[in-house]
Amino acid sequence: MRGNHSAVEPKRRARPTRSPVPACFAALLAALLVPGLARAERPTEGGLWPYDPKDSLVFFDHPGGGLRVHYSADGPSVVPLADLDGDGVPDYVVRVADTAAAVLALYRDAFDLRPPRSEAEHDLGLLGGSEALDIYLVDFGGSADGHFGHDACDPDACAGHLVLENDFAGYGYADLAEAVDTVVSHELFHAVQAAYAVDLPVWFSEGTAVWAERSYRADSRDFLRFCDAYLADTGRSLFKPPAGPVPSFAYGTGLWWDFLIARRGPEFVDALLQIGGAAELPAAIAGLLQAHADDLRPAWLEFAAWNLATGEHAGARDSHPYAAELAGVAAEQEVFPLADDDRFFSLTARYYRLDHPGGPLWFGLAAPAPGLEFTLQAVAGGAADGPVEPEALAWDGAEPEPRILAELPAGGYWLAVVNPVLSDMSIRAHLCAADTRDGLACVEPLPAPETTGDESSGDSTGDDSSTGDDPGESDTAGESDPPGDDACGGCRTGSPALAWLLPLLRRRRRK
Template identity: 30%
Template sequence: MAKSPSRALLAALTVPLLVVSGLTATTTSATAGAAAAGGKSTPARAAEARAALADAQAVLSGHAGRPTRDATMMLLRLVQLRDELTGADRAAAARALDRPVLAHSACTASNCYHWDTTGSDAVPVGDTDSDGTPDYVEAAMATVDDVRSTYSGAGYRTPEPDGTLGGNAQTDIYLTDVGDQGMYGYCTSDQQVPQGGPYDAWAYCVLDNDFKASQFPTNTPLENLQVTAAHEYFHAVQFAYDYYEDPWFMEATATWAEDELYTDVDDNLQYLATSPLSQPGRPLDTWADSGADDGAQYGEWIFFRFLTEQIPAAEGGLPTLVRDMWRRADGSAGATDEYSMQAVESVLADRGVDATAAFAAFAAANRMPQRYYAEGAANHYPVAAPAGTVKLSSGKKDSKWLVATVDHLAAATARFVPGSGLSSRAWKLKVTVDLPAKSTGTTAVVTVAKRSGAPQVLVVPLDASGGGSKKVVFGSAGVSYVEVTLVNAGTSYTCWNGGPYSCMGTSNDDGRKLYVRAVATK
């Protein structure tokens, strides 16, 4: 992966931010939380199980209406809840989770592959070397085996053995026409994992049998095979750590991983439209369920791209940061078993980085992604419009107090533009902020967009109560605008209540009022 050509510039932003400042970790473990979430059978859990069945049936029947990767999480939720089902519903769940039955099989040293040569699931017939294994199957073997080797070489756990299912204990890859149902592929598990843990599980994967252009009009068939294999096999790896982990974290890191392995395919760019780049006001750890899915969890890969560009230490060709987060999230017997944001905070702290400061740096960098991401300019990373723009002038030097209501792990940006009478370079802008107490994880970053040269990016120093100010250059002769990015990096949750955020919970930090005022002065 190419590294940011402007890391030195971003370092100017992150150095004052990325200093450990007393990280306060939550104490609820993911194991205890998942056990609580599992708990005893109740009418509410039975209803949730029926909803999970309906979601799985919908995605498997192709109701997504576009090529999608939703099946893995939908089926995973069904696996987690299937014991709550009875009668016909339980039988329907078993059918949804059944492995495909295909006529042909072959195994490599790492995985076993299954395919058909006739019927609706038939792979393309070409067999250039006349060895009896179709070319497409050989391409799938080479691709998935290489994916597995890359992850293993980078220090990730390999998928767990599944006994004799599929013929032997190796991970099984089934090639079927899932494109007909609007899917790239999926991985799931048919292991019965007890509600009380441990939470690691084996996996099997289903990939499309040809990725033909009529079903997948973007990228070549090989490119779609590559990124799907990288994405879905990473889910199989994740299951070997914790298949009860937060789904936003599963999908965001899997989407990050596919880009790390196949950076030139760039299939994950499609998700930036619903990422923190485009929607900074939506919490980073949002899981958008099947009833309101706009791909939020896929777009959240950009956070891990930002972090690994800033902390690029690697093993086996992949940054170690995300791997170490999964090691902290490990729910196997005797492991740490932190939930998603706990794992993120812990691994950053291990590297001397404060998570609040890192998120603030991320939010600020997203205002100029073309400068602060290695591929930001070439791949036209989107930029959200400011939450508000105020033009100041010699007749209106004071913006008065402006307020933004900002949810957790989200941000809002106010832009101040020098207008008439403020052309002289002698003009300054005094930015004052009034935020909740500093301990809540709120902060503010000022970006001065100069007419030439690099922007100036500064953190507003805060007192304990959340007040602070900063004075920067403002005259229109040298400055196009000044932005103040108000950041709520709060990570306090009420866990395991079925919420859409980390620890499958709800945030205690949403709806924070952040105030900013800007005054032009000399």
């Protein structure tokens, strides 16, 4: 199903507006129809989008077989009637049928996917007059632009039909070709999904259908727009979209499926669909990755890193092939020193931009946060913001003690906080970063130093030899002993070329 969406902006985020997502989902339908539990009436029978009695209905059978397109030659749902080739069938109807045939051929040949089921396999007779997959062209009146309706289900799979917009007049597509390519590839993938499972969670069913749009049309603008909706809310768990009618976030998980399928190969699509109906789908996906010599944790960490390198942050490290075309992520905060106290949910990432003045970068946690992974990525060329470089440092949240991560040149940096742990529980973390130990807001301040020596005489000219420095110089009050050789507390360098960041100077400040 497809329809109008507006992404809910998460707290503390501000994003530039983008062109509106074209109409592609009816909220009412999402609330009323549960796949596999109710038979959807066809437009010839009534339902949410019925033909009008004034419609003059005819059909076109695709010469390749297996597809029948029903349309109105006159009436409220009339299709564009232009017939430039003079074959007696409106060109728009032929375009829909040819596109559907090409899409199904792609799903079969490139991904070895099952074909959609026919209603004849469920002893329903010939609902559309033949065993072919039926496509109905109706006027949605702007409420939607496509829908896959279930005709019948058994415990394992469903058969159904497609309903598509009759002319796309007033919709936000660039032209009819883009509209038909987008909606046909999306809805036909729902028909393929139905051949594998009766009921699928929306973040899986809609996300993989959006992936399918790009699999058919690599320049899919619809895919990019939905990916932007996901990138606007990366602090939300992949498998827990907002409640209510299907939100853009659920469609936007297509970004994850595109990443994962590119990582594992085209045969992975069939494997995903075979487990799509699992009761604990996230755990099933993790197990499937392990069966393919992969693991969810490193996959999610790479996905989170690629997502940062999108939009204006793309171009200086590996990322999605279309990274520069995305809106990119927004910073949770853009302040320095940094402090944040929040819960980090399963399979999420949050990003913080730091304007570092140069010198040491201190980091601390109020308490251990095992499971969280942190990375620091520099903005290329020492700029305040722009393309990000590969990770300079990576560490986990097991050790909360404040420490110097590195000596850094002045410039912009991005701190990513990633929860790659598959769990129903969040991880609470109070984190902070600053250029001095005293600037860390999430850790206890150092205790005041104890006084030593005879203070009664008021003599301040005593022997300073204990400092090991010139007379008249002493340690600055409140400064801690510098960290030892393992000062980063578990930091890992992302690149040998950046190893110079790690050595720390054991030094004292002078009055």
